[in-house]
Amino acid sequence: AQKITQTQPGMFVQEKEAVTLDCTYDTSDQSYGLFWYKQPSSGEMIFLIYQGSYDEQNATEGRYSLNFQKARKSANLVISASQLGDSAMYFCAMREGFNAGNNRKLIWGLGTSLAVNP
Amino acid sequence: EAQVTQNPRYLITVTGKKLTVTCSQNMNHEYMSWYRQDPGLGLRQIYYSMNVEVTDKGDVPEGYKVSRKEKRNFPLILESPSPNQTSLYFCASSVGLGPYEQFFGPGTRLTVL
Numbered sequence: 001a002q003k004i005t006q007t008q009p010g011m012f013v014q015e016k017e018a019v020t021l022d023c024t025y026d027t028s029d030q031s032y033g034l035f036w037y038k039q040p041s042s043g044e045m046i047f048l049i050y051q052g053s054y055d056e057q058n059a060t061e062g063r064y065s066l067n068f069q070k071a072r073k074s075a076n077l078v079i080s081a082s083q084l085g086d087s088a089m090y091f092c093a094m095r096e097g098f099n100a101g102n103n104r105k106l107i108w109g110l111g112t113s114l115a116v117n118p
Numbered sequence: 119e120a121q122v123t124q125n126p127r128y129l130i131t132v133t134g135k136k137l138t139v140t141c142s143q144n145m146n147h148e149y150m151s152w153y154r155q156d157p158g159l160g161l162r163q164i165y166y167s168m169n170v171e172v173t174d175k176g177d178v179p180e181g182y183k184v185s186r187k188e189k190r191n192f193p194l195i196l197e198s199p200s201p202n203q204t205s206l207y208f209c210a211s212s213v214g215l216g217p218y219e220q221f222f223g224p225g226t227r228l229t230v231l
Contacts, residue, residue: 104212
């Protein structure tokens with residue numbers, strides 16, 4: 001079963017509007033972390049935002065915020081005031097806690113391709 | 119500048135010709151990892167290392183080797199590359215046992231003919 005599900009293969013948004021990218025996850029761990037990364041067409045992987053399972057507040061980083069709903073196991077990324085430079089692939093990833101042992105690997109979704117229209 | 123570097127960035131090679139992709143980080147991170155990214159399959163972990171001389175298999179280790187002789191370096195070795203190893207490879211590192219972000223190298227695009 002997929003541990004990270006991103007249901008939107010592709011999204012369009014108008015410049016300056018907000019957009020929400022969906023991510024649901026599956027884990028039996030109580031302690032875990034959720035990450036969002038951006039991958040522009042040049043290929044590098046850019047860290048955007050992190051949410052810990054015990055964090056009570058939703059994470060925010062500039063124009064990025066994470067809508068964390070623990071009971072629903074969702075961690076949606078909200079990008080406010082979209083810019084043309086936001087056009088990229090966006091990946092949701094999870095690091096499990098105790099289940100992972102010492103391996104800090106990230107478990108990845110398949111990504112959402114975001115296109116920002118002028 | 120804190121960074122993870124990978125070399126080469128692009129490589130086209132032929133089946134069976136041994137190659138090494140280097141990875142180096144300047145952040146004194148204990149943990150390093152290799153991923154490969156394939157369309158429709160996402161990123162999958164190949165190998166990881168908790169510290170010097172400590173390495174272990176990830177999800178797709180077949181056909182790859184790694185070594186960790188120094189803390190900063192974690193090379194990926196393909197002893198006999200095959201076309202199914204054509205992929206985009208990322209090296210990543212992170213610090214501590216907590217939920218820290220993983221810093222990624224710029225990626226290596228490998229094509230095996």
